[in-house]
Amino acid sequence: MLGKLFSNTKISFQILGNQIVLKKLDDTKIESIATADQRQVEGIVTDKAGMPLIGVSVMIEGTKTGAVTDYEGRFKLNGDATGKFISFSNMGYKSKRIAYGGQSLMKVVLEEELNELEEVVLVGYGKQKRSEFSGAVSSVSAKDIVQASTGTIGFDRALGGLVKGIQVSQNTGRPGAPVRINIRGLTSPLSSVGGGLNQPLFVIDGVPFNFDALNGANPLSTLNPNDIQSFDILKDAGATSIYGSRGANGVIIIKTKRGKKGQPARVNFNYATTIAKPISTVGALNASQYKNFYNQLINNSVDAMNNGQLDPFTAFDLQNIAKVDLDFDTFIVSNDGINDDYFGTANTDWNKEVFRTMAITKQANISLSGGSQKTNYNFSTSFIDQEGLTIKDKMKQYNLGLSLDTDLTKYVKIGTSVNVGHTEANSGENDILNQFTINTSIAGARPDLAPRDANGKLVGQAEYQYGFMTLEPNPLMRLGNKTNNKAYNFIGGAYIEIEPLKDLKLKAESNASIFYNKNSSFIPKTVETDFVFFPNDSYLAEADGLVSNITTNLTADYNFNISLNHKFGILGGAAWDRTNFNSSSHFYSGFPDDEILNNATSARTIIGYSTNKLDTGLYS
Incomplete structure (x- = not known):
């Protein structure tokens, strides 16, 4: 009775025998009592192995109180959870509900979703449980994609080691170079005749792409690996x-992540720095070995000429390198050793000059x-800065x-998604004349010559072919090309889904994509072999391509359970697909300067140009 009487007042009471003692409370004590009455729920969430789980969503059901576990798996809920359930959810783990019993520290263990038969796979315009699907489908988890793509540009390069039957190859290891993906090998040996590469059809958030028709554009570069929710082949x-x-070459369906309804705002940030170095390089000779090699070459050549195995007039081709002479009376070739003046005093390791020790x-x-x-959202952004193995490659x-998805009503749902990306890659190698690779140049380079002269200018390497001197670019000069590739990608779409009847869903979606590539490759004079009687020239190639696609799908999906073990489903719809392709290429030569006046307006000669335009449509 006294407790009710003096509640919410500044008076406390104490019963001493037959007496009741009343005391006045100050404001500080009242505040401490009120604070003590508030409950704070603390806990830690781990997996079965005892490892803390980061980013687990924790909610007191029936309230707006929630939290997210930190890097130690710990959480704090400021609210009274007595008599209520606390829910725990995280992607890749089974959700859990626990009745709060007043414990000071909750210890929660979440189990992984390991049942592959219950796993949902995307198939065509719908989805099915793996146990109910009889076709050949492989899936890659979001966790595996993120782990495999760390340190690389795009997750597509890591697919070859993640999925059986997927072959991934690259023409070059430069950063940003497109990859070629094949499912179960080449479906047709003749497809390459028309420019096709037997690559599969990609469907990203409902937007179909055929890589063979994109002129080098790479839709996968638009995607952040951390944004991928499902990847089905x-x-x-x-x-x-x-x-x-x-779909003759297979189909790869990619779905990006979307937010969860009822989940408090969650911010994820990760940063990684990786270091790469060449696994193996060309086994080139040092200066001493190079000189000994030529000494042995001259000796063997002279012996071959004197034994009738080699034309004795070949001696004239060797006179710049060695002290050889032909006696026209006896046709005997004499050899007084190599010319020391021909060889330099440097000892250059061209692998160290060309390749980075740490990329x-x-x-x-x-x-x-x-x-x-009613609404869920997901926003993400990413940045990658990659150095190539050669000193001029970067990207x-x-x-x-x-x-964004939202429920307008109980029966109407709308949503939209957008992915945009920009890539810029620079290289010292060229995309016009690929007769030389940097490894080929290193293998033929002279280690006895320095890369630069006393003024720091790159110098060529003198070689004699059929008695005539040529200046061959050294490997660093071979990397003097100015190759620049820029790509801009956009993928977006919107949908509306209506459920007019139970188990019947009507869906209309429209998707659009735009891919624009702009490439230029300038070959300066210093990169080419300098023949004495045939002066070389500089070249420029410019190309751009624009591919746009609009896809509209209308579907009706009706699914219901006949019994506990039997289901019925029917899917019908219509699709419109329109793709426009435009490209142009221009070739120029004769530039007055390799450093500044090297754009198209400075060219002396227009070698040629070409344009292509293609419109395709599909109605089904």
């Missing part, structure tokens, strides 16, 4: 039949996701992704 005819002839890649990703009871890439 349809391999056989049964799995790809809904795509018709477009550094920096990657940063940040994302914001969450949702209310930068920027990606931005956004998705």
Whole structure:
């Protein structure tokens, strides 16, 4: 009775025998009592192995109180959870509900989703449980994609080691170079005749792409590996039949992450720095070995000429390198050793000059996701700065992704998603005349000559062919090309989904994509072999390509359970697909300067140009 009487007052009471003692409380004590009445729930979330789980969503059900576990798996909830359930959820783990019993520290263990038969795979315009699908499908988890793509530009380079039957190859190891992906090898040996590479059809968030028709554009470079939610590969005819002839080489379906309804805002940030170095390089000779090699070469050549195995007039080709002479009376070739003046005093390791000892890649990703009871969102951005193994190769890439879904009513849902990206790559190698690779140049370079003269200018290497001197560019000069590739990618779409009847869903979606590539490759005079009687020239090639696509899909999906073990489903719809392709190429020569006046307007000669335009459509 006294407790009720003096509640919410500044008076406390104490019963001493037959007496009741009243005391006045100050404000500080009242505040401490009120604070003590508030409950704070603390805990730690781990997996079965006892490892802390980061980013687990923790909610007191029936309230708006929630938290996210930190890097130690710990969380704090400021609210009274007595008599309520606390829910724990995290992607890749089974959700859990625990009735709060007043414990001071909760210890929660989440189990991984290990049942592959219950795993949902994307198939055509819908999805099925793996246990209910009979076609050949392989899936890659989001965790494996992120782990394999760390330190690389684009996750597509890591697919070959993640999925059986997937072959990934590259024509060059330069940063940003496009890859070639094949499922179960080459489907047709004749497809390359028309420019095709037997690559599969890619479907990213409902937008289809055929790499063979994109003129080098790479839609996968638009995607941040951290944004991928599911990655499914349809391999056989049964799995790809809904795509018709477009799926003849297989289909890869990619779905990006979206936020979760009822999840508090979650910010994820990660940064990685990786270091690369050449695994093996060309085994070139040092200066002493190079000189001994030529000494042995001259001796063997002279012996061959005197034994009738080699034309004795070959001696004239060797006189710049060695002291050889031909006696016209006896046709005997004499040899007084090599000319020391021909050989330099340097001892150059061209591998160290050309390749970086440490090629550094920096990657940063940040994302914001969450949702209310009706709306979910996901925003992400990423940045990659990669150095190539050769000193002139480098690349930068920027990606931005956004998705939003909301329930307008109980029966109407709308959503949209956008992915944009920009890539710029620079290289010292050229994309016009590929007759020389840097390794070939190192193998033929002279180690007895220095890369630069006393003024720091790169110098060529004198060689004699058929008695005539030529200046061959050294490997660093071979990297003097100015190759620049820029790519701009956009993928976006929106949808509306209506459920007019139970188990019946009507969906209309429209997607658009734009890929623009601009490439230029300038070959200066110093990069080419300088023949005495045939002066070389400089060249420039410029090319650009624009590919745009608009896809509209209308589907009706009706699914219901006949019994506990039997289901019925039917899918019908219509699709419109329109693709426009435009490209142009221009070739120039004769530039007055290799450093400044090397754009197209400074060219003396227009060698040629070409344009291409193609419109395709599909209605099904």
